Amino acid sequence: MAQQISPLNVGVLGATGTVGQRFLVLLASHPYLRVHAIGASPRSVGLAYPKAVKWKQTTPIPKAYRDLNVSACEPGAFAGCKIIFSGLDADVAGDIELAFRDAGFAVFSNAKNYRRAPLVPLVVPLVNPDHLAIVRQQQQELKKPGFIVTNANCSTTGLVVPLAALERAFGPIDTVLVTTLQAISGAGYPGVPSLDIMDNVVPFIGGEEEKMEWETKKILGSLASTTTGFALRDEMRVSATCTRVPVIDGHTECVSVRFARRPAPDIAAVRAALSAYTCDAQTLGCPSAPVQAIEVHDAEDRPQPRLDRESQAGAAVSVGRIRTCPVLDIKFVLLVNNVCLGAATSSIINAEVACAQGFIA
Amino acid sequence: MAQQISPLNVGVLGATGTVGQRFLVLLASHPYLRVHAIGASPRSVGLAYPKAVKWKQTTPIPKAYRDLNVSACEPGAFAGCKIIFSGLDADVAGDIELAFRDAGFAVFSNAKNYRRAPLVPLVVPLVNPDHLAIVRQQQQELKKPGFIVTNANCSTTGLVVPLAALERAFGPIDTVLVTTLQAISGAGYPGVPSLDIMDNVVPFIGGEEEKMEWETKKILGSLASTTTGFALRDEMRVSATCTRVPVIDGHTECVSVRFARRPAPDIAAVRAALSAYTCDAQTLGCPSAPVQAIEVHDAEDRPQPRLDRESQAGAAVSVGRIRTCPVLDIKFVLLVNNVCLGAATSSIINAEVACAQGFIA
Amino acid sequence: MAQQISPLNVGVLGATGTVGQRFLVLLASHPYLRVHAIGASPRSVGLAYPKAVKWKQTTPIPKAYRDLNVSACEPGAFAGCKIIFSGLDADVAGDIELAFRDAGFAVFSNAKNYRRAPLVPLVVPLVNPDHLAIVRQQQQELKKPGFIVTNANCSTTGLVVPLAALERAFGPIDTVLVTTLQAISGAGYPGVPSLDIMDNVVPFIGGEEEKMEWETKKILGSLASTTTGFALRDEMRVSATCTRVPVIDGHTECVSVRFARRPAPDIAAVRAALSAYTCDAQTLGCPSAPVQAIEVHDAEDRPQPRLDRESQAGAAVSVGRIRTCPVLDIKFVLLVNNVCLGAATSSIINAEVACAQGFIA
Amino acid sequence: MAQQISPLNVGVLGATGTVGQRFLVLLASHPYLRVHAIGASPRSVGLAYPKAVKWKQTTPIPKAYRDLNVSACEPGAFAGCKIIFSGLDADVAGDIELAFRDAGFAVFSNAKNYRRAPLVPLVVPLVNPDHLAIVRQQQQELKKPGFIVTNANCSTTGLVVPLAALERAFGPIDTVLVTTLQAISGAGYPGVPSLDIMDNVVPFIGGEEEKMEWETKKILGSLASTTTGFALRDEMRVSATCTRVPVIDGHTECVSVRFARRPAPDIAAVRAALSAYTCDAQTLGCPSAPVQAIEVHDAEDRPQPRLDRESQAGAAVSVGRIRTCPVLDIKFVLLVNNVCLGAATSSIINAEVACAQGFIA
Structure with a gap:
C-alpha cells in the first residue's frame, strides 16, 4: 500500500533540453512532487520558460511553467527544493551535480558522469532500488546530507x-x-x-x-x-x-x-x-x-x-x-x-522510492 | 581471365514483379545474355510490357522491353531461350519451374520452393558455385537436360x-x-x-x-x-x-x-x-x-x-x-x-558461372 | 451549458477497420454513448472482437470490447441501439447504411456514398451542424424515423x-x-x-x-x-x-x-x-x-x-x-x-449535436 | 553541335560541404573540366581530402581526389584554375567570392549572396543562359577579367x-x-x-x-x-x-x-x-x-x-x-x-555555356 506523502518541492536542471522537457511534462501531473525552480544554461537564465525553450513535446507546455523563470544551475537558486532532477548533458553535469550534492540536495541524475562512482547507486527502479541504501555511505563519507543517485543508460x-x-x-x-x-x-x-x-x-x-x-x-x-x-x-x-x-x-x-x-x-x-x-x-x-x-x-x-x-x-x-x-x-x-522508463521516468520513480523509504529528509 | 561467351537468349518469369523488374534492368546491359521472352500471370498475357507492369524502379523501363509482349509462363512460349530466370512468387513457382525444367530449360530461381530439394543446388555465387556440379545428378536422375538452380534467401x-x-x-x-x-x-x-x-x-x-x-x-x-x-x-x-x-x-x-x-x-x-x-x-x-x-x-x-x-x-x-x-x-x-546480390544478381552470376563451366548446352 | 443526456446504446459498423477501431477507442470513454453491438464483414462474424481485429491503435483494445462478439452488418443484430456509427468502406457502405436507415436507425457515416444525396446532410460539426435539420425531410419523405448523416472527407x-x-x-x-x-x-x-x-x-x-x-x-x-x-x-x-x-x-x-x-x-x-x-x-x-x-x-x-x-x-x-x-x-x-476530427470524432460530435437537439428519439 | 573544348582546370570552394561534394562527384567524370584545386575552411587546410571530408555521397570518393590536399579559400592557392565553383555557405561566400573575382577568376556560385546584385546574372541554364552576357558589364565596370555568375535557389x-x-x-x-x-x-x-x-x-x-x-x-x-x-x-x-x-x-x-x-x-x-x-x-x-x-x-x-x-x-x-x-x-x-539541377549541375552547365560562348579566356 502506498503511504501518503506530503508535497515536496523539486528543481529540474537542464530544463530546456530533451530530458528536462520530459521531466517537466511528467512532474506537471505528479501527486506530490512540485516543480519549484528550473535551471538551464546561461543564455536562458532570467527568461520565462516558454521564451527559453524550443519545446519539442507533443503536448503543449504545461500551464504551471508558463510564468516560471529560468535560474542558473547553482544551488543558491534552488533553495526550498528537496530534490533535484538533472537532465544536464554530460559535459556540464559533472561539476554542477557535485555542487548540488555538496550543498545538501538529493540529486537524481540522468547523466552518465557518476554511474561508475563506487558509492553512487546506479538504479533502475524496476530492478535494484535496494541499491539506494548506499547513499548513506555517500552521506557518511562526505559528512553532508546530500547525495547523488543515477539512473542507467x-x-x-x-x-x-x-x-x-x-x-x-x-x-x-x-x-x-x-x-x-x-x-x-x-x-x-x-x-x-x-x-x-x-x-x-x-x-x-x-x-x-x-x-x-x-x-x-x-x-x-x-x-x-x-x-x-x-x-x-x-x-x-x-x-x-x-x-x-x-x-x-x-x-x-x-x-x-x-x-x-x-x-x-x-x-x-x-x-x-x-x-x-x-x-x-x-x-x-x-x-x-x-x-x-x-x-x-x-x-x-x-x-x-x-x-x-x-x-x-x-x-x-x-x-x-x-x-x-x-x-x-x-x-x-x-x-x-527510452524517453520514459529509459530516462526521466526512472529518475522520478527512484525519487519516489527514496521518499517512501525515508532517504529524503 | 574471362572467356568470350556467345550471345544467349534468356527468358524471365514473373517479369512484372519486383524481382522480375530487377532482372530486366540488370539484363538490359548484360554483355551476352539477351532477354528473348518474358512471362507473367494470365491477366498480363498478351499486353506490351509497359502496359502490364507497375514499374517501380528508379530508372525508366529499358527501351528493349517497351515493345515486348508478355507471354504465359509456359515452356512453349519460351522456345529459343536457353536459360530461364524465375522471379515467381513461391505460391506459383513450384509447378511452373518444374514444367520448365522438364521441358529442358536451365532454370535459375529466386523462389524458395526447391532450395531444400536434395539434388537442387542452393548457390550463393560468391560462396559455393562448385555446388552447381550437382545439376549433373539432376539431369541423370531425370534423364533430361533441364535443371533447377536456386539462390538463397x-x-x-x-x-x-x-x-x-x-x-x-x-x-x-x-x-x-x-x-x-x-x-x-x-x-x-x-x-x-x-x-x-x-x-x-x-x-x-x-x-x-x-x-x-x-x-x-x-x-x-x-x-x-x-x-x-x-x-x-x-x-x-x-x-x-x-x-x-x-x-x-x-x-x-x-x-x-x-x-x-x-x-x-x-x-x-x-x-x-x-x-x-x-x-x-x-x-x-x-x-x-x-x-x-x-x-x-x-x-x-x-x-x-x-x-x-x-x-x-x-x-x-x-x-x-x-x-x-x-x-x-x-x-x-x-x-x-537484398534486391541485387540478395536476389536477381545472384541468379545472374549463377547463370554466368554455369555458362563458363559448360553447364549450359 | 451542456444538458444531461441519458446513456444511449450505439452500434459500430466496420468495427475492425481503421475508422471503426478509432470509433471504439473514442466511445470507450464517452460520457453517455455506450457501444452495444459491433458489426464487420462475414469472416469476422461470431468471433470475439480481439480475435477478429488486427488492432493498430497505440493504446490497447479497451476492456469493454474484449468479450464483445462481432455481428453481421444487419439491422436485426443491432436491436437496442439508437445510433449507428458507420466506418464501412464505400464499396459496401451504400446498401448497408440504407438498410439501417430504413430499419429506423440514426446512421452517422464516414463513407462517401451519400454525401452528395440531396436530403442527406454533410456535416462538419464545427461548421454546419444546422444542416442536421434536413433529416426531418429525409424522415418525411421516407415516412420512417431513420436517417443518414454524413461527415466530410x-x-x-x-x-x-x-x-x-x-x-x-x-x-x-x-x-x-x-x-x-x-x-x-x-x-x-x-x-x-x-x-x-x-x-x-x-x-x-x-x-x-x-x-x-x-x-x-x-x-x-x-x-x-x-x-x-x-x-x-x-x-x-x-x-x-x-x-x-x-x-x-x-x-x-x-x-x-x-x-x-x-x-x-x-x-x-x-x-x-x-x-x-x-x-x-x-x-x-x-x-x-x-x-x-x-x-x-x-x-x-x-x-x-x-x-x-x-x-x-x-x-x-x-x-x-x-x-x-x-x-x-x-x-x-x-x-x-484526419483520424480524429477528420473522421470518427466528427461523426461522434454530429451524433452529440443530434442528441442535444432532439433528433434522436 | 557541340564544339570540341580543350581541358580546363577548375577549383572548387567549400569542397567538404554538401554542395562541394556534389561538385566533385559530377566533375570527376566531366569531359573537359578538371579539378585542379579544392578549398575549404581553415580546419581542413593541408589535409588530404578524404581526411578532411565527412563524405555523405552514395558513391565512394572518386580516386582523383584521394590524394588531393585541401587549400585555403584564397586566390593564390588556385593559380592555374580558369573557373571557380563555389559551394560555400552564405556566411562566408560574400568576401571569398569577391576576392576570387577580383583576382580574375570566373566564379560560378551556388550561394545566395550576389543573386540580387544588378550586374550579376542569376542563371538557370535551361532558362536564361543569355543573361550571362552581362558579365561583360561586370568586367568593364571593374576593369578586370573576373566575374561572378550565380545560379538560383x-x-x-x-x-x-x-x-x-x-x-x-x-x-x-x-x-x-x-x-x-x-x-x-x-x-x-x-x-x-x-x-x-x-x-x-x-x-x-x-x-x-x-x-x-x-x-x-x-x-x-x-x-x-x-x-x-x-x-x-x-x-x-x-x-x-x-x-x-x-x-x-x-x-x-x-x-x-x-x-x-x-x-x-x-x-x-x-x-x-x-x-x-x-x-x-x-x-x-x-x-x-x-x-x-x-x-x-x-x-x-x-x-x-x-x-x-x-x-x-x-x-x-x-x-x-x-x-x-x-x-x-x-x-x-x-x-x-535539388542537389543536381537545383545546385551543382546548374553551376556546371552555366560554366559550360560560358566556355562555349567564349566568356572564359
Whole structure:
C-alpha cells in the first residue's frame, strides 16, 4: 500500500533540453512532487520558460511553467527544493551535480558522469532500488546530507528488467548477447541529422555498447558487505551491438541469454516468470511505477515501438517472441521507451522510492 | 581471365514483379545474355510490357522491353531461350519451374520452393558455385537436360559470404548468432503497409529465421560423395533473429561467430581474411561478379544501407565494425543489397558461372 | 451549458477497420454513448472482437470490447441501439447504411456514398451542424424515423473550419486555392504500400481533389427554403491539389483565399477572427467538441503534424503562418487530425449535436 | 553541335560541404573540366581530402581526389584554375567570392549572396543562359577579367523551367501560385534534425518563399538595354508557400498559373509546349545538359521524387498532372532534383555555356 506523502518541492536542471522537457511534462501531473525552480544554461537564465525553450513535446507546455523563470544551475537558486532532477548533458553535469550534492540536495541524475562512482547507486527502479541504501555511505563519507543517485543508460534500462526477472526465478544468467535498434530521440536534440538516418541504419552509437556491457554488471550486482560500494557481476559475459534506426521513440532489443543452471528453464516457465515479475517500486506504491512491470506479448510480431511504447505511460518493459535460442538458451525481443522508463521516468520513480523509504529528509 | 561467351537468349518469369523488374534492368546491359521472352500471370498475357507492369524502379523501363509482349509462363512460349530466370512468387513457382525444367530449360530461381530439394543446388555465387556440379545428378536422375538452380534467401546470402571467407582462412566456424535489420523491399510489392513500418520496427518476418538457420548449413556444406546430394553442416549452431526496419533497400546484419580452432584468430587477421577473399565467380571472369567480394569498412559507423548499398552495383557484401565479442569470438556488421546480390544478381552470376563451366548446352 | 443526456446504446459498423477501431477507442470513454453491438464483414462474424481485429491503435483494445462478439452488418443484430456509427468502406457502405436507415436507425457515416444525396446532410460539426435539420425531410419523405448523416472527407473537414470562421467575420470568400500534404492513415489499412511512400511524395490521391472542391460548396452552402435540400455555393471557385506525404497522422493544408469584400481584412483581423471562432457544437456542450475550435499558432514554423495533431484530442483545427498572399488576399497553413476530427470524432460530435437537439428519439 | 573544348582546370570552394561534394562527384567524370584545386575552411587546410571530408555521397570518393590536399579559400592557392565553383555557405561566400573575382577568376556560385546584385546574372541554364552576357558589364565596370555568375535557389530553379517553356509558347504568365514540398538535402548537412522531420511536415523554410518570389522575376526578366542590369518582371504576381517534407532528395512543387493571353491555352497545348521545350544549353551541346529539358509524365501519380529524381542524372525537370485550375488557368506538379539541377549541375552547365560562348579566356 502506498503511504501518503506530503508535497515536496523539486528543481529540474537542464530544463530546456530533451530530458528536462520530459521531466517537466511528467512532474506537471505528479501527486506530490512540485516543480519549484528550473535551471538551464546561461543564455536562458532570467527568461520565462516558454521564451527559453524550443519545446519539442507533443503536448503543449504545461500551464504551471508558463510564468516560471529560468535560474542558473547553482544551488543558491534552488533553495526550498528537496530534490533535484538533472537532465544536464554530460559535459556540464559533472561539476554542477557535485555542487548540488555538496550543498545538501538529493540529486537524481540522468547523466552518465557518476554511474561508475563506487558509492553512487546506479538504479533502475524496476530492478535494484535496494541499491539506494548506499547513499548513506555517500552521506557518511562526505559528512553532508546530500547525495547523488543515477539512473542507467536507456538501453541498459530495458535490458536489465527482464534479466532481473529471470534471475529471480531461475538463478544466475551467465551470458547475454544483445543487439539494439535504438530510436533517434535517444540522441537528444538536435541529435541525429535527418540525412544520416532517413532510409538508413547507423550501426554504431558512441560509447553505448560499453555502457550496456558495464552498467548491466553493476545493476545486477549487489551491495558489497564492506563500505567499498558494489560487487559487480564480473563473471557475467555481456556482448552488446548498438544500432540507430529511423524510429522516433522506443528502443527495440534482441536478446539471447544463457542460464547457469542446467537444464535451462523452458519457454513456458520463462514467459510465466517475466509476466509475474513485480518490484519494490510497485509494492511501495510509487505513483509513477507501472502496474505491470513486464508486459509479455504473445502475438508473433510484437512488441513494436510505435504500437507499444506508450503503454502504461512508457514506464514498463514489453517483451515478446520468447523462444529457444540455438546458441544460448532462450531469446526474446524487448521494447523500452527510452524517453520514459529509459530516462526521466526512472529518475522520478527512484525519487519516489527514496521518499517512501525515508532517504529524503 | 574471362572467356568470350556467345550471345544467349534468356527468358524471365514473373517479369512484372519486383524481382522480375530487377532482372530486366540488370539484363538490359548484360554483355551476352539477351532477354528473348518474358512471362507473367494470365491477366498480363498478351499486353506490351509497359502496359502490364507497375514499374517501380528508379530508372525508366529499358527501351528493349517497351515493345515486348508478355507471354504465359509456359515452356512453349519460351522456345529459343536457353536459360530461364524465375522471379515467381513461391505460391506459383513450384509447378511452373518444374514444367520448365522438364521441358529442358536451365532454370535459375529466386523462389524458395526447391532450395531444400536434395539434388537442387542452393548457390550463393560468391560462396559455393562448385555446388552447381550437382545439376549433373539432376539431369541423370531425370534423364533430361533441364535443371533447377536456386539462390538463397537475401539475408542468408549476406551472411554466408563473410562466413565462407572466414572458414577458408581459419577453418570451421561452429557458432553463429545473427540479428538482421531488413529492408522493406525484401517483402516485395505491395509488401509492407506503410502504417506498419513508418516510425517503427517489426521484430518478425515469417519463416525468415528458419531459412537463415537452415540455408546457411546447406550452402556452407559440401557435395556428398554419393549421389544423395549435400552434406549439411548440421553441427554448426546458427541462431537468427530477423526484424524489419524502415529502410528501402539493404539488409544490415549484426553477426557474432565462434571458430572451432583455439585460439581464435585475432581481429587483424579476420579483417585481412575478409578483405582478401576471392571466389570462383571472380576468377572465372563472370561479368556480374564484383571486383571486391567483401568490402571492409574501417570507419566506425559503416556499413550503412543508404550510403553503401549501391557500391559495385550491389553485387558485393560490405563488412565493418570487426571487433572482439565478449561471448563468442568476434563480431561484425554486414550489409547486403537484398534486391541485387540478395536476389536477381545472384541468379545472374549463377547463370554466368554455369555458362563458363559448360553447364549450359 | 451542456444538458444531461441519458446513456444511449450505439452500434459500430466496420468495427475492425481503421475508422471503426478509432470509433471504439473514442466511445470507450464517452460520457453517455455506450457501444452495444459491433458489426464487420462475414469472416469476422461470431468471433470475439480481439480475435477478429488486427488492432493498430497505440493504446490497447479497451476492456469493454474484449468479450464483445462481432455481428453481421444487419439491422436485426443491432436491436437496442439508437445510433449507428458507420466506418464501412464505400464499396459496401451504400446498401448497408440504407438498410439501417430504413430499419429506423440514426446512421452517422464516414463513407462517401451519400454525401452528395440531396436530403442527406454533410456535416462538419464545427461548421454546419444546422444542416442536421434536413433529416426531418429525409424522415418525411421516407415516412420512417431513420436517417443518414454524413461527415466530410478528412481534407475537406480541415479546410472548411477556418473558411467558415472567416466568412462569419468578413462575409463571402469567393476563391480558395489549397494544396494538401496528407498522412498515410487517410488511406486506411493496409492502404499505402511502404515502397510507395518512404522517402517519397505521391502527388495524387484518387478522387480527393474533386471531393474537396465539391464538398466545400455543400458544407458552406445553406439549407434551401424549399424541400429540395441544399443551396450549394456554386459561385465559389475552389482549386485543390492533393498529395500524400510520409506522415502517419495529420493532414497539412496550404491555403490561399480571396474575400468578396474590398478591401480584404488585414492579417491581424483574420488572426483574431480565427481565434475567436466558436460553433454550436461547443455552445451545446457536446462532450467531444474542442474547447478552442481553431488553435492559432504564432510560431513561424507551426502547425506541424507530429507536434500538434494530438492537441485537444485531435478535435480542433490548427492554423498558422497567416500572411498576405501576393495572388489572392491571405494565405495560411492548417493542420487537421484526419483520424480524429477528420473522421470518427466528427461523426461522434454530429451524433452529440443530434442528441442535444432532439433528433434522436 | 557541340564544339570540341580543350581541358580546363577548375577549383572548387567549400569542397567538404554538401554542395562541394556534389561538385566533385559530377566533375570527376566531366569531359573537359578538371579539378585542379579544392578549398575549404581553415580546419581542413593541408589535409588530404578524404581526411578532411565527412563524405555523405552514395558513391565512394572518386580516386582523383584521394590524394588531393585541401587549400585555403584564397586566390593564390588556385593559380592555374580558369573557373571557380563555389559551394560555400552564405556566411562566408560574400568576401571569398569577391576576392576570387577580383583576382580574375570566373566564379560560378551556388550561394545566395550576389543573386540580387544588378550586374550579376542569376542563371538557370535551361532558362536564361543569355543573361550571362552581362558579365561583360561586370568586367568593364571593374576593369578586370573576373566575374561572378550565380545560379538560383533550388526551388526557383525547378519552377522557372516550365514557366519559361510556357511563356515561350503562349506569351506572358501574369500569375503564379506555388506550394513546395522540399527535400531535407536542401538544408545541407547536418541540416534538418531527424526529430524535426520524421513523421512530420515543417511548413516553413526561412527566406525560401521570398527567394522564389523574387528570383523568378529576375530570371524570367530580360537584360535591360542600358548598363543597369536587368529588367525584372515586376508585374508578375508570384505567391510561394514552402514546406519541408521527409524526402531525401527532390523538391516537389504544385503550381497554378494564369496566362495574360485570353483564352488561355488548353491542356493539350500546354503539354505539347512543355515537352517540346529546348534551350541554348542543349543546342550548344553542353555535356551536362539534359537531352530532354522537361520530362512530361502522363501517369496520374507522377512525378515522384524517389522514382523520378535520378532521371537524366537529375539535370531535367519532370512535370505531370497537367490539368485545368478552377482558380487560375492551369495547374501541374513538377519535380526538380535539388542537389543536381537545383545546385551543382546548374553551376556546371552555366560554366559550360560560358566556355562555349567564349566568356572564359
